[in-house]
Amino acid sequence: MSEHANRESVMLKPEDNELLCRVGSGTPMGELFRRFWVPALILSEIAEPDCDPVRLRLLGEDLIAFRDSDGRIGVLEERCPHRRASLYFGRNEECGLRCVYHGWKFDVDGNCVDMPNERPETDFKHKVQIKSYAAAEWSGYIWVYMGPADRKPPLPKFEWATLPPTHVWQRKWHYSANWMQGLEGELDTCHTTFLHGGIDPATLSPGLTESTSNWAKDGMPELDVRDAEHGYYYGSKRDLGDGMYNWRLTQWVLPSNSIIPHAKFPISSRAYVPIDDENTFVFGTSFNPEAPMTQEERDYLETGMGAAPKLIPGTFTPEVNKTNDYKRDRALQRSGHATGIPGVNNQDRAIVEAMGSIADRENEHLGTSDIAVIAARRKLIKLAIELADGKEPDLPHNPVAFNVRPIDVTVKQNRLDDVVSCFSDKLRFAAE
Ligand code: FES
Ligand SMILES: [Fe+2]
Numbered sequence: 001m002s003e004h005a006n007r008e009s010v011m012l013k014p015e016d017n018e019l020l021c022r023v024g025s026g027t028p029m030g031e032l033f034r035r036f037w038v039p040a041l042i043l044s045e046i047a048e049p050d051c052d053p054v055r056l057r058l059l060g061e062d063l064i065a066f067r068d069s070d071g072r073i074g075v076l077e078e079r080c081p082h083r084r085a086s087l088y089f090g091r092n093e094e095c096g097l098r099c100v101y102h103g104w105k106f107d108v109d110g111n112c113v114d115m116p117n118e119r120p121e122t123d124f125k126h127k128v129q130i131k132s133y134a135a136a137e138w139s140g141y142i143w144v145y146m147g148p149a150d151r152k153p154p155l156p157k158f159e160w161a162t163l164p165p166t167h168v169w170q171r172k173w174h175y176s177a178n179w180m181q182g183l184e185g186e187l188d189t190c191h192t193t194f195l196h197g198g199i200d201p202a203t204l205s206p207g208l209t210e211s212t213s214n215w216a217k218d219g220m221p222e223l224d225v226r227d228a229e230h231g232y233y234y235g236s237k238r239d240l241g242d243g244m245y246n247w248r249l250t251q252w253v254l255p256s257n258s259i260i261p262h263a264k265f266p267i268s269s270r271a272y273v274p275i276d277d278e279n280t281f282v283f284g285t286s287f288n289p290e291a292p293m294t295q296e297e298r299d300y301l302e303t304g305m306g307a308a309p310k311l312i313p314g315t316f317t318p319e320v321n322k323t324n325d326y327k328r329d330r331a332l333q334r335s336g337h338a339t340g341i342p343g344v345n346n347q348d349r350a351i352v353e354a355m356g357s358i359a360d361r362e363n364e365h366l367g368t369s370d371i372a373v374i375a376a377r378r379k380l381i382k383l384a385i386e387l388a389d390g391k392e393p394d395l396p397h398n399p400v401a402f403n404v405r406p407i408d409v410t411v412k413q414n415r416l417d418d419v420v421s422c423f424s425d426k427l428r429f430a431a432e
Contacts, residue, residue: 010366010370010374011361011362011364011366012361012362012364012377013362014362016377016381017358017359017360017361017362019381019384019385020180020361020377020380020381020384021178021179021180021277021358022277023059023060023179023274023276023277024059024060024061024276024277025059025060025061028384028385028387028388029380029384030059030060031147031384031387031388032255032380032383032384032387032393033059033146033255033256033274034059034145034146034147034148035147035151035153035387035392035393035396036145036147036153036156036254036255036395036396037136037138037143037144037145037153037155037156037396038058038059038143038144038145038146038271038273039141039142039143039172039271039273039283040056040058040065040075040135040141040142040143040144040273040281041054041056041065041141041142041172042140042141042142042170042172042283043137043140043141043142045065045142046065046066046067046073046142047067048067049067049068049069049070049071050067050068050069050092050093051066051067051092052066052092053065053066053087053088053090053092053097054066054088055078055088056075056144057275057276057279058144058146058273058274058275059146059274059276060274060275060276060277061077061146062077062078062079063075063076063077063078063133064076064077064078064086064087064088064090064097065135065142066092066097066108067092068092068095068096068097068107068108069093069094069095070095072108073108073135073136073137073142074097074106074107074108074109074132074135075108075132075133075134075135075144076097076106076108076110076130076131076132076133077130077131077132080099080101080104080130081104081112081128081129081130082099082101082102082104082128083101083102085099085100085101085102087099087106095107095113096108096113096114098114102116102117103115103116103117104116104117104125104128106130106132108132108135109132110129110130110131110132111129112125112126112128112129112130113125115128133145133146134149134152136155138155138161139158139160139161139162139168140165140168140170140285141170141283143155151392151396153396153397153399154397154399155399156253156396156399156402157399157400157402157403158253158257158259158269158285158402158403159259159287159289159403159404159405159428160267160269160285160287160289161402162403163287163289164292166292166293167287167288167289167291167292167293168285168286168287168293169266169285169286169287169293169297169298169301170283170284170285170286171283171284171301171308171309171311172281172282172283172284172316173281173282173284173308173309173311173316173317173318174275174279174280174281174282174316174317174318175272175279175280175281175282175349175352175353176278176279176321176322176353176357177278177279177280177352177353177355177356177357177358177359178274178277178278178280178357178358178359179256179272179273179274179280180256180272180377180380181352181355181358181359182270182272182280182282182349182352183252183256183258183272183376184352184373184376185348185351185352186250186252186258186260186270186272187234187250187252187258187372187373187376188369188370188372188373189215189221189223189236189248189250189372190219190220190221190223190236190369190370191351192211192212192215193215193216193218193219193221194219194338195338195339195347195348195351196212196215196338196344196347197212197215197216197337197338198336198337198338199212199337199338199344200337203303203305203342204305204306204344205262205264205297205300205306206264207262207263207264207265207266208262208306208344210262210263210264211262211263211408214238214240214246214263214410215238217238217239217240217241217246218238218239218240218246220369221236221237221238221248221369222236222237223235223236223237223368223369223371223372224237224416225371225372225375226416226420227375227379228404228429229394229395229398229401230251230252230253230254230395230401230402230404231251231252231253231254231257231376231379231395232252232372232375232376232379233249233250233251233252233404233406233427234249234250234252234371234372234375235247235248235249235416235419235420236248236250237414237416240410243412244410244411244412245410245411245412245413245414246408246409246410247407247408247409247410247411247413247416247419248261248406248407248408249261249406249407249408249416249419249420249423249427250372250406251404251405251406252372252376253402253404254379254380254383254393254395255380256271256272256273256274257269257270257271257272257402258270258272259404259405259406260307260406261405261406261407261408262408263408263410265287265288265289265290265291266286266287266288266293266297266307267286267287267288267289267405267406268284268285268286268307269284269285269286269287270282270283270284270285270307271283277357277358278357278358279357281316284307284308286301286307286308289405303343304318304319304320304342304343304345304346305342305343305344306343306344306345307344307345308345309343309345309346309349310343318345318346318349320341320342320343320346320349320350321349322350322353322354326341326346326347326349326350327341327342327346328340328341328350329341329342403428404427404428404429405426405427405428406427407419407423407426407427409423
């Protein structure tokens, strides 16, 4: 195959890029997302019964979330079905959210339970509903399901979701770009050698210190992708010399979850949840599956130098962001730090956001180091087209299939299959 023909086979045509990235209601990828529960809020956003309602934009839809007097979670279309006033201004009272314009009131299931501006004999309130979505509190997040009611799946049993809070650290933050760009960064272990190079180990956790040391030793890792019910996993092999190989087996879980290993716990899992086509909320969960996380590990994550950014207080906006040029320091960069940008996650986000809100994938030149990115695109497009043709995805209805773990090990094994068979208990494929 010529170089040109090879490029033709992997480049993404603009129409495929649109199909891949756009997630509004009625789009093929948007419908695929709507077959999964997605994390949408952290618990503190609607912590108490009768709390303030909050705006929630999800998959391009403007919604309002609240917790009613009985503690039930409501996720309603933002605009009142009467004359489209925003329920953000509504009063959350006595088991329902009341529109302040003319007083219509809705319960968490979208029923109109009061219509004080219409005479009872019209019975109008029983003829009106507001769009509502299923919501559930699970594993430190509030999850929302926006698909057909008769296809509502069980909640996904990610390993971290089944752990006690002592084993988990969580953060939500804003990404100013399409969700797929963020996800692709997670499925691209090769960049770690370059983008995250030259970092002062004093600013890294023990796991990242060991991982960055391995990444620095081999910038041409061999990648091997294996399709799986949950999405795929891929192994990257770095030659450390003396007959030893560092293998990172990263899990991609449909539609937009990465589970990333480090040489030591904690593991980093991130869900890239589309706010709309050009904005994303990341729900980052760092976890130790085998022991409570230490205070030192939690303190490190709070610094914003590792797997998650530090936030501007009271917001989900990272302190290091495009408005301050990601605090990049050219002098630091000249001294050997790859980017001059502080913090591993900030480095990732700077690159991904600066690609533009939806990256132009037609003009990429993908190589062998990009095979995991290519495989994820292909699988997502395939599943979205199949769904549009009436074939439902299987994964949402098999919640234990989400329960996979990545590994980062340095071993003598030279082949992915040998590593998998050696560590199959850790990878937890048996649950599938
Ligand atoms: S617009 Fe909401 S009650 Fe009239
Ligand atoms: Fe990265």
